[in-house]
Amino acid sequence: MLVLNSGDIYDACHPPDIIRAIEEAYALQSSKEFVMPDRLHLKVQDGIQLVMPSAAQEIFCTKVVTVNQKNTSRNLPIINGSVQLVKQNDGQLLSIMNGSALTAIRTGAVGAVAFKFLAGENFSTVGLVGAGVQGLHALWFISYVQQIDQFYVFNYHTAQSEKFKKDLEDKIPGVKIRLIDDKEELLRKCKVVVTATTSPAPVLPENPEWLKGKLYICLGSFKPVTGELPRTIYQLVKYIYVDVDYARNESGDVSWPIQQKLLDDEDVIQLSQLIIGKHNVQDKTRIFKSVGMALFDLTVSRAIYHAAVKKKIGANVLL
Numbered sequence: 001m002l003v004l005n006s007g008d009i010y011d012a013c014h015p016p017d018i019i020r021a022i023e024e025a026y027a028l029q030s031s032k033e034f035v036m037p038d039r040l041h042l043k044v045q046d047g048i049q050l051v052m053p054s055a056a057q058e059i060f061c062t063k064v065v066t067v068n069q070k071n072t073s074r075n076l077p078i079i080n081g082s083v084q085l086v087k088q089n090d091g092q093l094l095s096i097m098n099g100s101a102l103t104a105i106r107t108g109a110v111g112a113v114a115f116k117f118l119a120g121e122n123f124s125t126v127g128l129v130g131a132g133v134q135g136l137h138a139l140w141f142i143s144y145v146q147q148i149d150q151f152y153v154f155n156y157h158t159a160q161s162e163k164f165k166k167d168l169e170d171k172i173p174g175v176k177i178r179l180i181d182d183k184e185e186l187l188r189k190c191k192v193v194v195t196a197t198t199s200p201a202p203v204l205p206e207n208p209e210w211l212k213g214k215l216y217i218c219l220g221s222f223k224p225v226t227g228e229l230p231r232t233i234y235q236l237v238k239y240i241y242v243d244v245d246y247a248r249n250e251s252g253d254v255s256w257p258i259q260q261k262l263l264d265d266e267d268v269i270q271l272s273q274l275i276i277g278k279h280n281v282q283d284k285t286r287i288f289k290s291v292g293m294a295l296f297d298l299t300v301s302r303a304i305y306h307a308a309v310k311k312k313i314g315a316n317v318l319l
Contacts, residue, residue: 108137
């Protein structure tokens, strides 16, 4: 069994390969050649545990993560957990790897794939609300899809923003980053806006004139009672693109406009339908909402595992 810690995963990570793994997950989703039960939620006090199993490509993959928002004040990661890869034919355990690093990498790549299929060629400025781990990885992976002229980063915590800027510069040498404290300016400057926050309420202004004509890649809210998007944005779109159908139930960014009759169920489109050519983008204002799915974990962890074996990364352990 190969054990991969956080550092091992980043050593084995080649972003173009991870982006391809996400596209592979979407292809599997369209082909129906997989097993993926709904993920299990366990909530106890301040903590939430998510159990995400899947099976495809002769592999069982199970990710178990905990999410605790109060860990920010404890100087601990919000997301902790592990990913287990098992061979289907004989049940042999192939690998256990760090779930926090795997989640950060695959979620960043999910945002990049949404950018690839929903952004126009002139979408060369990207704004971010939420200078945390997920936002960092989203911008990092987007830079592998298209040359970005400028990143604009909004965050309330100045010290955290400065650290974010340095971390992103380390990942993308020569990158142009501007830290700003005005969301209106962010919307004026950027054609693409990534939201990656834990906010219980919308994080952008309720002004349709500022909101129109952009792509919104929403990676934060995963509860039906929360949402990152302003309510007025739904008058600008006909469709919402999602990674998986149960986003209708798990995210307020999708469930709220349906409940309010602003959108119908059939207006929620899986991004895989766009990728395989069964849907064409029509809106000038576009929304992609990710809540994550276990197939992403399977294809990405499989890619990381094979890269680690090839590069002799990690520790082989007998249980």
